[in-house]
Amino acid sequence: MLIKNCTLVNVKSGELISAANILIEKGKVAVINQESSFQVPAGTEVTDGSGLFAIPGLIDCHVHMVWDGSDDPNSVILGMDDELLAVATAKHAEATLKLGITTIRDLGAPRNVGFAVREAIRRGLIAGPNFLIAGPPICMTGGHVHTLGVEADGVDAVRKATRQLLKQGVDVIKLMASGGIYTEGEEPASPQLNLDELTAAVEEAHKRNVKVAAHAEGVTGIRNALKAGVDTLEHGNLGDEKAWEMCVKQGTYLSPTLVVFKYIAAAVGEGTPEFAVRKAQAMHKGQVNNFRKAVEMGVKIVVGTDAYSPRTPHECYFDELKYMHELGMTKLAVLQAATVNAADALDRDDLGCIEPGKRADLLLLSTNPLEDLDIGGKIVTIIKDGAVITR
Structure with a gap:
């Protein structure tokens, strides 16, 4: 495939490369040039990119494909067996790809559900984004969303749980360092897995060169996760200047998941559990100012939405x-958080930018995303692994 005469957005620098030709071969970007008379192999499909802007496929670093985004998705899945959960997950994955999100990191699904869907996508049995999985998150007994997770108490138990997930082939380890809004009877500010437990899990994962993500909303859980050496901090609602200093010093990424708290906080009387609404209201209020401070202090940020969580x-x-732009990030920084920085956080150097040798996951937009971040309504073409996705 040749995309001819488009404007290529260099997400690393913000440079716009006009009249660009992008040749795709065997699912990868092969050649990029600006030659008007560029010769391509016979039989190559040519797409006219005139007036269109090419950006990398979008990445979401925090999703839960097993849920459905309804008012109370956990209640929906409680009566479903794993086979049905896998079907639902596959349906959500395909819908996600058709939005232009070509890579996702699923940070919590029960048992082997995520493994089955990941393998089905890899084999081409179903359509879906690049599907990275944590499998069941590791939490304390009765901890945050324990219905999705593996419960473990004490260093030895957490170490064993981590090793077992690594043996199964997860792409990332997910740890619950604090409470959260969507489990009744706990408070988001309360720490859960302690520093020693978190550190044991990080040690085991890093031995296998596997990244670690930590759910952490309260400041104690945030600091414990950072002291343990996690690679991405999920949510970070009550992060303070000390926490952001640690992030900057250690190079830890923040995946803020801003809109899920905003949406749930506004869901009074809409069917979402009232305990979750109450906690979301308290957490979102603090998160807005704390996120602004993280941006100001230079914390590395990636896009994560907590997609398919309530509402x-x-x-x-x-x-x-x-919303990230509204709270202080430049449009280029937001685009980087959705592409090249997200790929770095996931340790995937084959993704995140349009360069020769990278996977041919890209979008063609009708407007310049550095001027107009309303990308969803401007997608003309979605390409994953060199193939056009039918929407």
């Missing part, structure tokens, strides 16, 4: 981009 269908991705 958060995956279309929320585009609201997340706009």
Whole structure:
């Protein structure tokens, strides 16, 4: 495939490369040039990119494909067996790809559900984004969303749980360092897995060169996760200057998941559990100012939405981009958080930018995303692994 005469957005620098030709071969970007008379192999499909802007496929670093984004998705899945959960997950994955999100990191699904869907996508049995999985998150007994997780108490138990997940082939380890809004009877500010437990899990994962993500909303849980050496901090609602200093010093990424708290906080009387609404209202209020401070202090940020959590269908991705800009990030920084920085956080150097040798996951937009971040309504073509995705 040749995309001819488009404007290529260099997401690393913000440079716009006009009259660009992008040749795709065997699912990868092969050649990029600006030659008007560029010769391509016979039989190559040519797409006219005139007036269109090419950006990398979008990445969401925090999703839960097993849920459905309804008012109370956990109640929906409680009566479903794993086979049905896998079907639902596959349906959500395909819908996500058709939004232009070509890579996702699923940070919590029960048992082997995520493994089955990941393998089905890899084999080409179903359509879906690049599907990275944590499998069941590791939490303390009765801890945050324990219905999705593996419960473990004490260093030895957490170490064993981590090793077992690594043996199964997870792409990332997910740890619950604090409480959260969507489990009744706990408070988001309360720490859960302690520093020693978190450190043991990080040690085991890093031995295998596997990244670690930590759910952490309260400041004690945030600091414990950072002291343990996690690679990405999920949510970070009550992060303070000391926490952001640690992030900057250690190079830890923040995946803020801003809109899920905003949406749930506004869901009074809408069917979402009232305990979750109450906690979301308290957490979102603090998160807005704390996120602004993280941006100001230079914390590395990636896009994560918590998609398919309560009231958060995956279309929320585009609201997340706009909200990040509203709270202080430049449009280029937001685009980087959705592409090249997200790929770095996931340790995937084959993704995140349009360069020769990278996977041919890209979007063609009708407007310049550095001027207009309302990307969702401007997608003309979605390409994954060199193939056009039918929407």
